[in-house]
Amino acid sequence: MRRRTTATPRMSAGARRESILNTTIGCIAQFGFWGFTIRDVAQAEGITEAGLLYHFKGKEDLLAETLKYADHVNQIAIAERLGVEGVTGDVLADGIAYHCDHGLKTILAATVETNAARPELVRLYALLESEALSADHPVHAYFKERETNLLREYAFAAARDGVADPERTALQALSAMEGLQLRWLNDANDIDFVAEWSALADLIIP
Numbered sequence: 001m002r003r004r005t006t007a008t009p010r011m012s013a014g015a016r017r018e019s020i021l022n023t024t025i026g027c028i029a030q031f032g033f034w035g036f037t038i039r040d041v042a043q044a045e046g047i048t049e050a051g052l053l054y055h056f057k058g059k060e061d062l063l064a065e066t067l068k069y070a071d072h073v074n075q076i077a078i079a080e081r082l083g084v085e086g087v088t089g090d091v092l093a094d095g096i097a098y099h100c101d102h103g104l105k106t107i108l109a110a111t112v113e114t115n116a117a118r119p120e121l122v123r124l125y126a127l128l129e130s131e132a133l134s135a136d137h138p139v140h141a142y143f144k145e146r147e148t149n150l151l152r153e154y155a156f157a158a159a160r161d162g163v164a165d166p167e168r169t170a171l172q173a174l175s176a177m178e179g180l181q182l183r184w185l186n187d188a189n190d191i192d193f194v195a196e197w198s199a200l201a202d203l204i205i206p
Contacts, residue, residue: 017055020045021069024062029123032131033063033138060138067128067139070121074114081110095153103161104154105205108173112197115181122181150174161205169205176200 011019023044027036038059042052056062072089075096079087084100096107115122132143154170163169180200184193 013055016045016047018069020052020055020062021066024066025070025124026120028063028066029120029127032127033059034131038062063138064142066124067142070124074118074121077118078107078110078114081114082107095149095156097153097157101160102157103205104157104170104173105161105201107154107157108177108201109198112177112194116184116193119185123185126178126182126185147174158205163205173201173204176204 020041024036024041027040027044030036031040038049038052041062042049045052052062056065075087075089079085079096079099082096082100082102084096084102086099087096088094096102097104100107128139129143131137132140134140151167151170151174154174155166158166158169158173161169177197177200180191180193180197183189184191184196
């Protein structure tokens, strides 16, 4: 994302807030939390910094709300791909596995297919998760909680696949998927993310 000022039409408060969140996804995916500024987002939105701060209290609030929004959008998209109804979009408390009878292999296939169509969103998580290894990062606790809940949900789903150790399978599957995502985002070897994941999934969950 280039840092530039773009004129935008007047929007309702709700539409402007959503537009700001989508723009912030792009800014963080490009610059990381430490690298992006409120000014970057405001300029990309074609509004003043004061105008942006009308909707969000500051940079950390904007980060927290952007992650919440990204979780919501991504979780709903995966649920729709699976044909699952009743998912709230709150990935930390209400994972897809608790709303369906699918096993982990099917859920992760849908997750990868969804992520493959949204590289900027995947890059957002990859950058922030790496930055948040530092205990002083504003979303350090968020990513620790997110991983705990994902592993719990994935183990719950893996039990349906009949694996011997659902918790270990969940850890292996999440680690393999995130590692493959990084290779895919690097784009150095023209990886077919979906096809390569399918092959890996067959090894982890026969």
